[in-house]
Amino acid sequence: MKKIVIILCLLFLVTGCNVTSNITINKDLSVIEEVKMTGTPDFFAIYGKNSPTTVVNDMLNSLNRKETLISNGYAYKTIKENNYPVVVATKNYSTVKDFTDKTIFKDQYFTNFETIEKDNLITLKASGFIKYDQIPDQYEIEKFALNIKVPYVVTDSNADSYDESSNTYTWEIPLETLDKEINLTFDKNKTYVYNLYIYISVGILILLVIIILAIVMNLKKKSELNNRIEG
Numbered sequence: 001m002k003k004i005v006i007i008l009c010l011l012f013l014v015t016g017c018n019v020t021s022n023i024t025i026n027k028d029l030s031v032i033e034e035v036k037m038t039g040t041p042d043f044f045a046i047y048g049k050n051s052p053t054t055v056v057n058d059m060l061n062s063l064n065r066k067e068t069l070i071s072n073g074y075a076y077k078t079i080k081e082n083n084y085p086v087v088v089a090t091k092n093y094s095t096v097k098d099f100t101d102k103t104i105f106k107d108q109y110f111t112n113f114e115t116i117e118k119d120n121l122i123t124l125k126a127s128g129f130i131k132y133d134q135i136p137d138q139y140e141i142e143k144f145a146l147n148i149k150v151p152y153v154v155t156d157s158n159a160d161s162y163d164e165s166s167n168t169y170t171w172e173i174p175l176e177t178l179d180k181e182i183n184l185t186f187d188k189n190k191t192y193v194y195n196l197y198i199y200i201s202v203g204i205l206i207l208l209v210i211i212i213l214a215i216v217m218n219l220k221k222k223s224e225l226n227n228r229i230e231g
Contacts, residue, residue, distance in 0.1 A: 018143040023099070029122075029188065030092065031099040038086040098120055109144075109173075110182070120189040121155065124148065126182035129173075144173040148183065153190040157222050158183045167192045 022034040074089040093099040097115040100106065106113040111128030122211045149161075149168040158181065159169035173180050 021146045021147065023146070023148045025096060025148065025150050025152075025186075027191075029096055030094055031096055033091045033093065033099060033103060035089045036086050037089075038081070042144075059226055066139050097123065100124060100126075113171065120187050121185055122188055123156075123185040125184075129177070129180040146171045146173070148184055148210060150184070152184050152186040152188055152193050152194055154186045156183065156185040167194065 018038055018174050020036045022036070024032040024034075026032070026229050066076065068140055069089055072156050076087065076089045078085050078087055080086065093102065095115075097117075099113045100113045106167060107127065110126040113126045114124075116125060118124040149166055151167070154167070154169065157169050160172045161170045162168070163170070169184055171180070
């Protein structure tokens, strides 16, 4: 499979591009891969009065880039975020293993990208990070982020950050990174539940305790003051 990341980054070959990969694992263990790429403000400034959207669409239409995306099973569209156009490429996979076997990041950013299944545990593992400037025909990527959203309880992860409300794990890979590994294990028999009501209840309970303590302290102070006056 041709290097889809490079094909899209060619849109922003002057100053490189920013890449965000959003991976959604569904309850049936199918996977949706969404890759977002955009240029930097400095890149678009080069084209002066031409709108960023026009610039990106013209580049996407050239050199059969659209056909290359489609032939590799990717749907694509352009959207606007923060007033700049973003190229979005998406692809569906039937299983987690199908994703790790065929993702665009395998053999481009990691020499190993695999799925390990043991009983009810499924592990996504990526190792052998390939630094950007070591890839012969690669263009500079200024920012790269990988987000994996899981509907099940994660038992182990080395993610850089975590969003509890959506159960999404994020790995940030800046340009100067020399080594990086990705590891995430989840239990397919345990559905993740984010119970907002529990956190609200705990917050209310803490607030009530604070109010009660304040009232008690206030009554104690009044009692001490009365005792002094009577004495």
